[in-house]
Amino acid sequence: MSLATVKVATTAAQHTYKHRKKYAVTFASVSILIFAGAFFTFLGSDSSGGGDSGTATVNEKVAKWKPVVSQFADKYGIPDYVDVILAIIMVETGGDSPDIMQSSESMGLPPNSISDPTQSIQVGVKYFAETVKDAKQKKVDYWTPVQSYNFGTGFNNYVQKHGKKYTFELASDFAKMQANGAKTKYTNPVADFNGNFRYSYGNMYYVKLVQQYLNAPSGDMDMGNGNASALGEKAYQELITEVSKYKGWGYTWGGSSPTVGFDCSGLTQYAFGKIGYKLPRTAAEQYNKSVKVADPQPGDLIFFKGTNTDRPLDSITHVGIYVDEKRMYDANNSGIGFSTWNQGYWKSHLAGFGRIVK
Numbered sequence: 001m002s003l004a005t006v007k008v009a010t011t012a013a014q015h016t017y018k019h020r021k022k023y024a025v026t027f028a029s030v031s032i033l034i035f036a037g038a039f040f041t042f043l044g045s046d047s048s049g050g051g052d053s054g055t056a057t058v059n060e061k062v063a064k065w066k067p068v069v070s071q072f073a074d075k076y077g078i079p080d081y082v083d084v085i086l087a088i089i090m091v092e093t094g095g096d097s098p099d100i101m102q103s104s105e106s107m108g109l110p111p112n113s114i115s116d117p118t119q120s121i122q123v124g125v126k127y128f129a130e131t132v133k134d135a136k137q138k139k140v141d142y143w144t145p146v147q148s149y150n151f152g153t154g155f156n157n158y159v160q161k162h163g164k165k166y167t168f169e170l171a172s173d174f175a176k177m178q179a180n181g182a183k184t185k186y187t188n189p190v191a192d193f194n195g196n197f198r199y200s201y202g203n204m205y206y207v208k209l210v211q212q213y214l215n216a217p218s219g220d221m222d223m224g225n226g227n228a229s230a231l232g233e234k235a236y237q238e239l240i241t242e243v244s245k246y247k248g249w250g251y252t253w254g255g256s257s258p259t260v261g262f263d264c265s266g267l268t269q270y271a272f273g274k275i276g277y278k279l280p281r282t283a284a285e286q287y288n289k290s291v292k293v294a295d296p297q298p299g300d301l302i303f304f305k306g307t308n309t310d311r312p313l314d315s316i317t318h319v320g321i322y323v324d325e326k327r328m329y330d331a332n333n334s335g336i337g338f339s340t341w342n343q344g345y346w347k348s349h350l351a352g353f354g355r356i357v358k
Contacts (some may be wrong), residue, residue, distance in 0.1 A: 061094065098120065101125075144165075149206070150202045168207070171206070175204040178199070183199055188205065193345035223240045242275075264283055264319050284316040286301060292353065300353050304350055316351055
């Protein structure tokens with residue numbers, strides 16, 4: 001697997017409600033790419049203006065279209081969003097369809113009528129630009145237009161009236177309202193925390209799906225107070241340097257090395273091994289080996305129970321690296337990177353904290 005890094009511009013992408021019927025298939029195929037390890041990242045130029053929202057991980061079939069994406073992003077006045085569009089293409093098709101941005105219906109045509117990827121990109125980027133402009137005029141945050149790329153710009157209006165800041169709850173409420181409460185089963189791992197359903201309007205998980213392909217910006221790589229780490233500042237920084245190499249990678253069940261990928265305990269076992277600590281293989285075994293602490297510090301482990309429905313509810317089933325009072329760094333079904341442990345799904349499954357000693 002060949003790796004490099006691509007800069008991603010601030011603000012995210014958008015699409016119309018026209019995609020509502022095909023996401024289960026699209027995202028299933030993208031998930032196959034993740035678990036097969038068929039990802040690589042590529043080098044991109046710094047974006048100007050609008051800030052930096054991190055890095056994106058895309059496959060070769062998508063990366064080769066960067067010059068075309070750049071051409072139309074310049075034409076429609078959104079050059080800062082080139083790499084975000086590439087990440088959106090990963091969500092839409094993974095590069096596996098001539099209608100690479102699924103843009104046919106934007107032209108009033110039946111799905112997949114466009115047979116030229118260049119035309120698909122032109123149409124998709126034009127709509128993207130219109131949605132970004134609308135979001136900026138309404139002064140909503142940069143994640144709102146990501147969801148609006150799927151829902152349509154009506155979601156921009158909805159967020160404008162409800163605090164001007166995207167949340168999953170707003171996306172869910174909007175979809176529920178539009179669908180009159182009608183639900184459908186949705187088995188994508190990104191929906192595991194929410195009972196694996198979605199409302200029958202667009203895809204309320206769209207932001208989360210996009211975020212699977214976005215790493216944190218360099219400015220967001222604050223990894224907590226290393227001075228307070230029980231590992232020592234130097235060892236903690238070495239630990240973080242190691243796990244940061246795999247940020248944005250997909251989750252690989254049973255994976256414990258860069259050659260195949262990582263699951264949660266595989267990542268912690270491998271990274272701690274790099275700084276001289278021998279950890280057992282599973283989250284439960286790592287929990288048993290650790291010294292339990294009530295006041296965790298950066299570099300401690302954070303454990304969760306009941307996240308695997310195939311195991312008893314009180315079983316330790318997930319582990320991450322504690323960063324601060326809000327964040328952990330872990331490998332979960334959404335990929336490798338930061339997660340918020342002190343609210344929502346993770347908080348409801350929190351089992352405790354452990355310190356690793358030699």
